[in-house]
Amino acid sequence: MNAAFSFYASTLLVYLGVDILAVWSLNLQYGVTGIYNFAWIMFQAVGAYTAGVLTLGPDTGNGGFQQYVLGLRLPEPLPVLLAGAVSGALALVVGIVALRRLRTDYQAMVMLVISVIAVLVVENVTKLFNGPAGLSLVPQPFGSLPLSALGYQWFYVGLTAAVCLIVYLFVHRVTSSPLGRALRATRDNEDAAQALGKNVVRLRLFVFVFGGAIAGISGAVLIEFIGAWSPGSWAYVETLVVLTAIIVGGTGNNAGVMLGALLVPVAFNEATRFIPQFGRPGLVDALQWIVIGGLALVFLWFWPRGIIPERRRRFPGGPAAVPAVPAPRPGEPA
């Protein structure tokens, strides 16, 4: 394997890891619990910015060319953990406003609006996160290790894999436990779940915060790798990419959405990267978005359950085991 290819492959693997974290996070919220989180990308961005300002040091560094709040230089893994905590806290605030009292269709609208507003605020309040330029020169973690550039790439792949593994343990624990069952019940029939004594609002809020924290961690892993991020790359349409990955892979299925993360953001973006630019500048980018939109439409029509559908769960003593009793017709004696 030559060095250039190795460099490329390791970069892709880090992106894949970040995207896998992303789809797990949104899948928990949308796929498992049925929360319409169109502001997902905002939670990833907040995590990224948190990790950024916690590793950059004071903003007088590098000639003071960028402005941001806080400006600390914390040791790993504190920035990543705090990124998750801050995103989770934001999710709690947003969730309390949006999830508690609003109808589901209103929730979708509020989330979308929040996502747009967040970009506007960050772009216009330059003191907060350096405005439209975003943060750059974020140092990579463990930069003092005696590693070659290539060696560090693979080291970071390992770090990303470790984060994915830890997060997976948590995600799997939630989805395979009675709690996961309650979440799916909330999604499938809110009234029935409520009638059985489940606190639907609290379940939703929990998953919103939990998923938000994972989104924040994914953002932290990303920014510490690429070293920069700006508001332009977290427009609300970016959430559509993650959503498409979930729909393609298999809504509600942790393994399925992993496949989706591999196919949509990674494989698709890489396959189209090598298309030579033609037409006016930006035409290829526009076509990419058209195809992503088309992909979501095609899958929603032909394979709404995705490539690896969510497993149908059967329980001993469930409906299958009960002999079917024909319901009495109206007018007939019961």
Next chain:
Amino acid sequence: MTSSLFVQSIGFGLVTASILALASVGFTLQFGVSNILNLAYGDIMTACAFAGYAVNQAGGSIPESLAAGAGCGALASVLLNRYLYRPFVRHGTKLFGMVVVTLAVGIIVQNILLGAYGATFFSYNFSTGRQVHFLGMVFDTSQLMIIGLSVVAMILVQLLLTRTRLGKAMRATAANPSLAQASGIATDQVTDLAWLLSGALCGLAGVVLVLNTSAFQSTTGNDFLVIIIAAAMLGGVGRPAGAMAASVVLGVVTEVAAGFITPSFKEVIAFGVLVVVLLFRPTGIFGQGATVKEIPT
């Protein structure tokens, strides 16, 4: 801020409110009749603005551009609903899936426009006319035309919805589609007509929006969508009269506040108003405590 500036910003607010009313009434009507949250709405607006632009460049007058925009919006909306949204609903796509469908359609439309026209700004070739002074507010003739157009359109929509059989049928379809159908209303045709009407409003809104902002590009309509959604929610989604009232409130509040703070915070202010209202009245100021309706099939 001096008082004359304050009065002038109310004038700007009335213009913004007029554009917003056209757009949000169309948006809320689509939701009311079909229970579809059409996130492609802003991008259809942009497409209509480009249609009006084509007429304008061919030497057409502004009324002709407006007609082209309205026609383009009406046609596109009816086709979109009949051949994409409704089939998806009948195919069994649930509310969330439908939101993703409309979002995908919006992205596709926006990027077709981007691919076709590039990322440059366009502006109509027209004169804003002489200035008119009115109660300390200054308007261009074109702005007065926008206000007049919007007021006439709103009165017509309100009359249609409350005074005609068709309007009654639309409201019946919105309130309870299966009951409406059982009562002999041809809900499919009524829905088509509702999308025709809302599409025409969408197209008009697209053209007047770019007439007022003078420069536009492929994302202009979608940027406006946030305020449209805020107005529709504030008025209680699915309630045209509520959207009209909310448009006036948001239009004036955002423009006056923009004078105090910075113009780039218009959407943020609109959103702030929305959040405060939703905290106290989760169904909007004018909305009733509605429950989630069935999606008509």
